Amino acid sequence: MRVQVCIIGGGPSGLLLSQLLHLKGVETVVLERQSREYVLGRIRAGVLEHGFADLMREARCGERMDREGEIHHGFFIAHDGVLDRVDLAKHSGGNSVVVYGQTEVTRDLYAGRDRMGGKVVHNAEDVAPHDVNSDSPFVTYRAGDDIVRIDCDYVVGADGFHGVSRKSIPKDVLKEYERLYPFGWLGVLSRTRPVSPELIYCKNERGFALCSLRSQALSRYYIQVPLTDRVEDWPDDKFWAELKRRLPETTARDLITGPSIEKSIAPLRSFVAEPMRYGRLFLAGDAAHIVPPTGARGLNSAASDIYYLYHALIAHYERRDDSGLDAYSQKALARVWKAQRFSWWLTMLLHRFPDHSPYENRLQATELEYLFSSDSALDSLAENYVGLPF
């Protein structure tokens, strides 16, 4: 089998690229290790930058997002018992974000692939890229007892942090940067009316908390927990009681609780792999970089990779212009590191660090005080939250 671009990984990055390239007549195949149900079963964040929302519309997969997603022009930071609002519209020149679950984004992209008859192979085992440092790369995978070979011009590694693509880049070429945080996020999904029409990020001496939503009937809440905690340690009533302790009194009073329909703990990690290109192999999304969920940059950062790669591949196929492909790694990393900085900054601002000295705790409190006393600080926060230009 031969295609122009072989994409490893059927998550949002791989599907979005496949859809955009197909609309421009570039032939792709997506190889996904898991079943579609498994991929759609993952609960992830849900704040989309306006640039990403535009890319979904360009991919002709934005219709449901625009119908069911919520446009948010601000969010709150709760601290010291008060709620301070970050007016995104005022501080970002009128911009906003779309609150719409990543699971729904992925579902819409699969629907887009189906509508166009896109090739997505599920349960593709032992996927392996070959000769990516030559002019004729190929990818193999196992389908039952058969080994299938796909010849292609380019291979895109959109197979997430635990994928095979990054690992296929020689160790003497790849440089990895990492920061681990001494805590995780315990997340709960519940069929309850959200406590607030806009998101609330809470800084509390007991630890961070976040009140988010998927719709006016589906809420998503998170609390910071030690990495040693397990989901079994947190029955629903204990979760709700702890969340209430971390919210300002008025918000806690309004909180509607209910049975959790999903509950999981995610560790917090910052990670970047460089370069994002090795010969004819291009890394995109979680395959090359991870951010802590605090700033909801993960999906948006993946989308900016896809934006650069999509335009670079179109320039190659339409005009034989390889300048975009040659600049891809540097361009994508420049924006990735800004998302890394913003996610790290927001994580340092809002979480409780058990090993912080009293001096560091005062600095953290002062950072928050400065934020709400300075329009330029709020401008910086808002422009990063709504999404820096591509």
Ligand code: APR
């Ligand atoms: N072969 C084929 N597919 C693979 C392999 C492999 N060896 N390894 C992993 N995959 C698949 C995974 O099953 C997953 O569906 O690659 C896909 C990668 O998808 P994601 O992890 O969602 O990564 P990405 O598409 O880059 O999306 C980034 O996901 O984790 C969130 O916060 C992150 O929001 C960000 C978004």
Ligand code: PHB
């Ligand atoms: C979420 O809705 O899951 C969410 C929202 C904002 C974040 C992180 C997660 O910063």
